[in-house]
Every structure is written in structure tokens, then in C-alpha cells.
Amino acid sequence: MEFVANKSNATLFVGVHGMGGIGKTTLAKTINNKLSNQFELRSFIADIRESCKQNGMHYLQNQLINDILKQDGGVRNKDEGIKFISSKFKGKKVLVLLDDADEVVQLKCLAGDHDWFSSGSKIIITTRNKRILEEARVDYNYEHKEMDNNQSLIMFSKHAFRRNSPPREFEDLTHEVVSITGGLPLSLEVFGSLLCGKEPTQWINTIKKLKRVPHTEVHKKLRISYEALGYRQKQIFLDIACFFICTNKIIASYMWDACGFFPSEGIEALIFMSLIKVGNDHKLKMHDQLRDLGREIVCEEN
Known part of the structure; x- marks a missing residue:
């Protein structure tokens, strides 16, 4: 503005x-x-x-x-x-x-x-x-980047409790869910709506499930970016999700180069699509929701 x-x-x-x-x-x-x-x-x-x-x-x-x-x-x-x-x-x-x-x-x-x-x-x-x-x-x-922890807490609480902060008995559970979302507004909205009105025992069971099985509504949105990639770019994305988070991109690129995946082009495409980031130390980074999406896709294919 x-x-x-x-x-x-x-x-x-x-x-x-x-x-x-x-x-x-x-x-x-x-x-x-x-x-x-x-x-x-x-x-x-x-x-x-x-x-x-x-x-x-x-x-x-x-x-x-x-x-x-x-x-x-x-x-x-x-x-x-x-x-x-x-x-x-x-x-x-x-x-x-x-x-x-x-x-x-x-x-x-x-x-x-x-x-x-x-x-x-x-x-x-x-x-x-x-x-x-x-x-x-x-x-x-x-x-446009992920929300910080305070913003995430407010947004999640609005959907889960219709207020800006959680009730005392839900504070620890709320912080646990917010940490799972990684600051992604879509996740905060979907998960908050999912848990709204539920008892603490239901929260605990849902949190266990969210940790094991990513929420499908979030992944429907995230998967759009994945489907827009070329075959080689998809393979690089899946490899990072499963194996190479926090790995130096140069080390991982040796393998992708040997596979004919053109890693320089592929990594650049993934960065531009906001699917990965590369830190100043050249290490590959990926949002938790995208990591879980990649691993889910691999499980579906195999």
C-alpha cells in the first residue's frame, strides 16, 4: 500500500x-x-x-x-x-x-x-x-510468506474457537496443532475448522492422525503446483521431500545429473514455484506441508 x-x-x-x-x-x-x-x-x-x-x-x-x-x-x-x-x-x-x-x-x-x-x-x-x-x-x-507463530495462533483460534486465543484447557493442544501447520494459512483454516467444537480427547486423536496422514483438503491445493511440474522436476521435488531436506544442493545434484534430470534447471523451477527454498548455506529447504505432500505421493505410487 x-x-x-x-x-x-x-x-x-x-x-x-x-x-x-x-x-x-x-x-x-x-x-x-x-x-x-x-x-x-x-x-x-x-x-x-x-x-x-x-x-x-x-x-x-x-x-x-x-x-x-x-x-x-x-x-x-x-x-x-x-x-x-x-x-x-x-x-x-x-x-x-x-x-x-x-x-x-x-x-x-x-x-x-x-x-x-x-x-x-x-x-x-x-x-x-x-x-x-x-x-x-x-x-x-x-x-507472500508463512505466518509467524503469533499470527498463526490468532488465525487458528478464530476458526477453532471463534476468538483470538484458545481457552486455557486447549492451550497446549492449540500450540501443537499450530506447529504442525508451519504457518500456512490454508492449513490453519482447515485444521481449525476441523477441530472446532471437539472435545480434548478428539483433538488428541486428530493430532495423532494429522502427524501421520496429511489433511486431504490442504493437499488438494498444494498438489496443483506439483502437477504443473515436468517429469524431471517432479522427481527432484519427491527426492527432496523424502531424502534431501537440509542437504547441500550441490551434493544432491550429482545424483540428479547422473539420472539426466538437469538439476540446475529443476531446482530453479522449484524455487520459482515456491515449492522449495535454498538457504545461504546452499541447503535445500521445504515447507512441512509440501514435504508431507511429496511423501504421500510416493506412498500412492508405490
């Missing part, structure tokens, strides 16, 4: 990236709502990744045209859409939220360049893949 406020008269492309379930859309919607009173012309294009697969790019372009111009664009293909939007929106100051893009071509079809819009326009983009934002040359690129 500080960045946007300091450049209020400029046309800005703002990107938010991070792993699945971390709250990118929630953050983008909050920014969108704070800015909305400054714009008469607004559009929120939700779930671009899935909608584009099901309906085609021209469907999303027509949605954008209808939101901004209040008319049916009649666009039949993406090239027609690019031509229409780039020419008809030039004098329009717009606020557009493009949610969950997974290919740079989607951004080029909906908001190809700054000069498509009038000065003062704001385009907010969310994605799991940082590379898309770099290729689109956004003006501000923000990595």
Missing part, C-alpha cells in the same frame, strides 16, 4: 507470489478493496489458471471487457481480445485484479502493457510462479 500510495498517478503492475494456500488471493483482495473507492472502473478475474483451461482465454477477455466497458466485447479468440483491450482501454483508469495466473501469456492477453490503460491504473496479479511476474516486468514484486 505504501508503494502504491507513493506512485498514485502512475500506471502500476503489482505482483504477489508464493506457494499454494499461503493467502495470496486474500492479500490481493484486501489491497483491491482498499483501493476500490479510487476507481469507477474495476474488474476481478478470479482463478485464471482453471478458468482459462475450461473456457479459453477469450472468455476471460470478454469478462474483463464487460466489467470495464459494461458491454459485450464479442471477442472470439485471444488475438481479437488483445486488439480490442489494447485499443479501447487506453483512456480508462482501471483497477484490475488478475488472480492465480500460471502462464505469462495470460497476462499478455489481459494486461499486456502499461500503455493499454490510462495513467493511475493499478493491475494486481497473483501467481505461484515468480518467473511469470519477472517476464511480465511488474513494477513491484512481493513474496
Whole structure:
């Protein structure tokens, strides 16, 4: 918000990236709502990744045209859409939220360049893949990270107890569940809702299960990023999940290189998809939820 406020008269492309379930859309919607009173012309294009697969790019372009111009664009293909939007929106100051893009071509079809819009326009983009934002040359690129322990405790408590902190008899159990989530908002919400209204004995049994068997609703979201990988990238991801967390990436790369997995390219792709991190000591790191997802996939396959 500080960045946007300091450049209020400029046309800005703002990107938010991070792993699945971390709250990118929630953050983008909050920014969108704070800015909305400054714009008469607004559009929120939700779930671009899935909608584009099901309906085609021209469907999303027509949605954008209808939101901004209040008319049916009649666009039949993406090239027609690019031509229409780039020419008809030039004098329009717009606020557009493009949610969950997974290919740079989607951004080029909906908001190809700054000069498509009038000065003062704001385009907010969310994605799991940082590379898309770099290729689109956004003006501000923000990595949305996991919640800290205090934030996690508050969010979990809101879903589990409908208040900001746990009752005294649930304090230890709450801290145990929060530690399992690893600060992932999606996990906090799902697990909090799962345990809401349950007795302490049920909490204990559920915690044991969560430690053994990852919650399916969380993994449905996280698995989207995994399925988007190529075969070699998937193998590297699964290897890290099972064997190489806290291992020097150079050591692990010797094996991947021998297997023909092109480790430099694969590791870079996993980093850009927010599926792993590499520390300053070159050690591979992975969120606990993603680690458990990888191990679950291996158990399913074998």
C-alpha cells in the first residue's frame, strides 16, 4: 500500500507470489478493496489458471471487457481480445485484479502493457510462479510468506474457537496443532475448522492422525503446483521431500545429473514455484506441508 500510495498517478503492475494456500488471493483482495473507492472502473478475474483451461482465454477477455466497458466485447479468440483491450482501454483508469495466473501469456492477453490503460491504473496479479511476474516486468514484486507463530495462533483460534486465543484447557493442544501447520494459512483454516467444537480427547486423536496422514483438503491445493511440474522436476521435488531436506544442493545434484534430470534447471523451477527454498548455506529447504505432500505421493505410487 505504501508503494502504491507513493506512485498514485502512475500506471502500476503489482505482483504477489508464493506457494499454494499461503493467502495470496486474500492479500490481493484486501489491497483491491482498499483501493476500490479510487476507481469507477474495476474488474476481478478470479482463478485464471482453471478458468482459462475450461473456457479459453477469450472468455476471460470478454469478462474483463464487460466489467470495464459494461458491454459485450464479442471477442472470439485471444488475438481479437488483445486488439480490442489494447485499443479501447487506453483512456480508462482501471483497477484490475488478475488472480492465480500460471502462464505469462495470460497476462499478455489481459494486461499486456502499461500503455493499454490510462495513467493511475493499478493491475494486481497473483501467481505461484515468480518467473511469470519477472517476464511480465511488474513494477513491484512481493513474496507472500508463512505466518509467524503469533499470527498463526490468532488465525487458528478464530476458526477453532471463534476468538483470538484458545481457552486455557486447549492451550497446549492449540500450540501443537499450530506447529504442525508451519504457518500456512490454508492449513490453519482447515485444521481449525476441523477441530472446532471437539472435545480434548478428539483433538488428541486428530493430532495423532494429522502427524501421520496429511489433511486431504490442504493437499488438494498444494498438489496443483506439483502437477504443473515436468517429469524431471517432479522427481527432484519427491527426492527432496523424502531424502534431501537440509542437504547441500550441490551434493544432491550429482545424483540428479547422473539420472539426466538437469538439476540446475529443476531446482530453479522449484524455487520459482515456491515449492522449495535454498538457504545461504546452499541447503535445500521445504515447507512441512509440501514435504508431507511429496511423501504421500510416493506412498500412492508405490
